[in-house]
Amino acid sequence: METIIQGKAYVLGKNIDTDQIIPAEHLVYSLSDPEEVKLYGKYALSGVPPAQGGLPEGNIPFVRDGEFSSDYTIIIAGPNFGCGSSREHAPFALQVAGVKAVVAESYARILYRNCVDGGFVIPYETAEHLNQLIATGDELKIDIEANTLENLTRKVTYKLNSLGDVFKIVQAGGIFAYARAENLMAQS
């Protein structure tokens, strides 16, 4: 597992639900056919109302027209990221678009589980209101072992909550890898 994640920030508000992360009309594409998978990248975060995408200014598209992946690697969001449906297509779409980590004030349970158990993106929590302190486009660096997030553009470092119990699953790369390592998969 990489221990450093570095890249540009894309900043969102609170209660970003799964319909905004990947609108329902796109859920019909295959998650295994490589050509169709690209479409999940193309439409990632396409349900966010334009004014609320890429804060503080807004109206910054997450994926540029005609592209299949995003310039942004780390999502910064307020409370309750990923509320709504159980669609695993949501963290999957973020991963396909090139996102490596999300840092939010809190998560909805199903999305959080999906991020961890599916090994799609790392869901960090923080007590800081980072979506008011970081601007879309800032260059960020997350240190997974130290649980810190450094804003290289503004030269500030913030503390992230430890992943606790789920760190082992994140480190293994998902629930299957973890269960194999711990001998929990009786039938395989």
Added chain:
Amino acid sequence: MQQTITQKILARAANRKFVDAGESVWLNVDILLTHDVCGPPTFDIFKQEFGPDAKVWDPSKVVVLPDHYIFTANEHAHRNIDLLRQFAKEQGLEHYYDVGTDRYKGVCHVALAEEGFNLPGTVLFGTDSHTCTSGAFGMFGSGIGNTDAAFILGTGKLWEKVPESMLFTFDGEMPEYLTAKDLILQILGDITTDGATYRTLEFDGEAIFSLPMEERMTLTNMAIEAGGMNGIIAADAITEAYVKSKSQKPYEIFQSDPDARYHSKYRYNVRELEPVVAQPHSPDNRATVRSVQGTTITKSYIGSCTGGKLTDFVMAAKILKGRKVAVQTNIVPATVKVALDLEHELYEGQTLKQIFEDAGCSIALPSCAACLGGPSDTVGRSVDNDVVVSTTNRNFPGRMGSKNAGVYLASPLTAAASAITGKLTDPRDFL
């Protein structure tokens, strides 16, 4: 040690006497539910991880109910149904309800109840966030993603963090103008969309236990709208009568201990509550119908797992009987059974179907339809700047189709009253 009903059910599933809130436990799963949107990717992961010839852990415990994208010309949607069919066949799944056959049911959460899969004391996981609906039967039901579902398919087990519980007690006798939908929207306004994240919403009180199963399901259905892991109502005589009419299987009834520990407790008197809506664009954006009365609407939608059950249509019929709707009004029965019931159930001497047709409503085929927008040819999908009053459970931007539309979540009474006037209308004006 004192435990809540949820702790007791999870303890049973973990082969333990006691589990504490906050600890992670491995659970034995009684039923795994999936549908056409999440089934195919779940089966893909299952094969990737367990091998191309792997067999599911127990074919009698896997229930596959296609319901989301059914009556559409979208070819990707059809392909998903083909994938379900193929998997069901190769795995010998007896509980697959194929589209286009007599076995087709409709919206999975309502069909689970109708087909006798909801049994007190059991543990259900499903690849749909509203799997919490089944908690109305005194059981644990919760939504999960495809990876977790694939893990269950192979092993019959899943880890879960035992939730803390929040207790919501409703005292008093339900007035005619109030519904389960108003109660849950009341709660959502009070605790907001993340007020119960990783927790249980447990419902109690004489008003709750006076409700039929369908209304109880409306309450537990929307536990997820507060971020809840599950919603739960202990089984009583009404539950047992329903369950016994659908299934011969054994079950076990659990109750919370009198001094079980709760995260928090809320108490309401239903006589002091009034009809409410959730305004765009969030289920917790509550307002009394009176305070937004007169807001112009362009569509009324009565359907989904929350608001497309027989009891919902009986309520709507009470208001629509002998009147005409002023806006496009879609009646979308959740299941084939509900659709059939519309033809037989009488209200003041007329069938519900007749009442709706006379009022000028269109009755659609049973499925999720526009509850989640769906492909562009979906019945009732919102377009442009539609303002919809809807008995569904979510009104996030774009949920019913158009990103520019606004959706007011409401009870079937309020949705019917508003359909008649073309404006948000308190049902008391017609009762």
